């Protein structure tokens with residue numbers, strides 16, 4: 317069955333992430349992997365990442381019966397970006413403002429950044445209220461400039477955000493020796509501190525899925541949705557769509573696309589709007605000078621250039637996770653190679669670059685010699701869903717009545733989805749866009765998709 321899968325569907329031979337390797341006993345990991353799909357359901361969610369799991373969970377919380385919601389997942393549960401990211405819930409406090417303002421205007425740009433602060437609080441509350449054991453650790457994060465060029469870029473972005481009336485009360489600025497001391501980065505030029513969290517993403521989403529199943533929700537894994545066609549006659553739910561899979565057809569009234577980077581496979585109209593990008597993450601057991609009482613107690617983004625940075629996440633158990641672009645000059649990963657749905661590959665060179673970056677944080681020179689068991693623990697990749705205007709797609713899909721989407725998180729979804737998925741559940745339940753509290757620029761519209769198509773046509777003339 318899997319041999320004939322289309323290359324833009326999730327690929328079965330993906331790498332396992334650190335998060336996957338530490339949660340193999342999740343009882344619903346391979347739920348219903350051999351069973352035929354139910355013949356009908358009222359709500360059908362495609363994708364078991366944080367978007368799909370939380371939308372389904374919120375629907376039940378809003379009063380929908382658990383048995384009326386079915387999640388279908390192409391691979392094992394939480395096998396997409398939600399299970400293979402860098403483990404950061406890290407709101408962008410100001411850095412992205414100029415880029416968002418150029419695309420969406422300064423009011424929307426402020427709303428985008430405000431939304432990320434709300435997400436951090438929502439995740440914090442959720443984990444606390446439900447006692448979720450996901451190693452959630454609320455702590456300081458730093459935007460660290462490692463070049464004068466990037467220090468200027470950050471300073472300009474900060475001033476623009478402030479001048480536009482953006483709230484900077486939660487941001488602290490350091491430079492020179494103070495920046496080095498606070499961040500523990502010997503080469504820091506400047507640094508901006510704000511709140512963020514480290515979180516085991518697979519444990520969080522697995523908790524949500526487990527609770528969903530406990531409440532009667534249905535989960536089908538290892539079952540890619542291959543097509544959606546209009547239903548000819550109504551079933552008990554007044555179905556509008558027949559959802560095709562290798563294990564049967566599900567008739568449903570409501571289809572909810574939570575397929576992130578893979579969204580365009582089932583929605584070809586957005587194929588130029590949502591595109592894939594492979595990204596690598598590496599986990600490390602730190603050496604002496606970054607362990608014990610010297611364990612990093614904050615997270616960071618170490619930035620050389622806009623497209624050359626490392627994210628540094630310090631886990632509760634003392635391990636360190638580095639994501640980011642590494643460097644574009646690596647000979648073994650061309651930019652074409654990055655545009656890929658294939659998360660079965662990883663680069664040794666990018667892992668080595670990350671290790672070098674980590675060792676650069678060790679302040680004692682002799683502590684960079686590694687004992688067996690220290691250093692690189694694991695490397696993996698995942699597929700990011702990039703969108704043409706850097707904002708996610710949320711809401712009803714015009715022209716496809718009964719189909720909805722929550723996708724395209726530009727490699728930053730852990731700081732965005734916790735308002736988008738609840739917002740989508742509200743929209744599906746009949747509430748208005750205003751009720752979601754989301755930035756208007758997140759809303760799906762044919763005009764938004766067409767505008768981008770027009771712009772890319774014009775730019776190629």
Ligand SMILES: Cc1cc2nc3c(=O)[nH]c(=O)nc-3n(C[C@H](O)[C@H](O)[C@H](O)COP(=O)(O)OP(=O)(O)OC[C@H]3O[C@@H](n4cnc5c(N)ncnc54)[C@H](O)[C@@H]3O)c2cc1C
Pocket residue numbers: 325326362363364365366367368388389390391394395396397398399400401402403404405406539540541542574575576577578579581582595596597627639697698699700722723724725726727728729730731732733
């Ligand atoms: C390497 C990497 C590092 C990242 N680091 C961070 C970070 O530190 N902080 C942060 O905020 N964000 C980070 N992100 C982004 C974040 O992980 C995503 O934005 C977020 O997980 C998106 O969640 P999702 O549920 O929308 O998508 P996903 O988790 O990708 O879920 C989509 C699911 O849909 C399934 N699917 C797709 N098509 C089909 C189909 N046709 N049939 C059935 N199932 C299908 C997939 O298998 C997948 O499980 C990172 C992403 C990557 C790849």
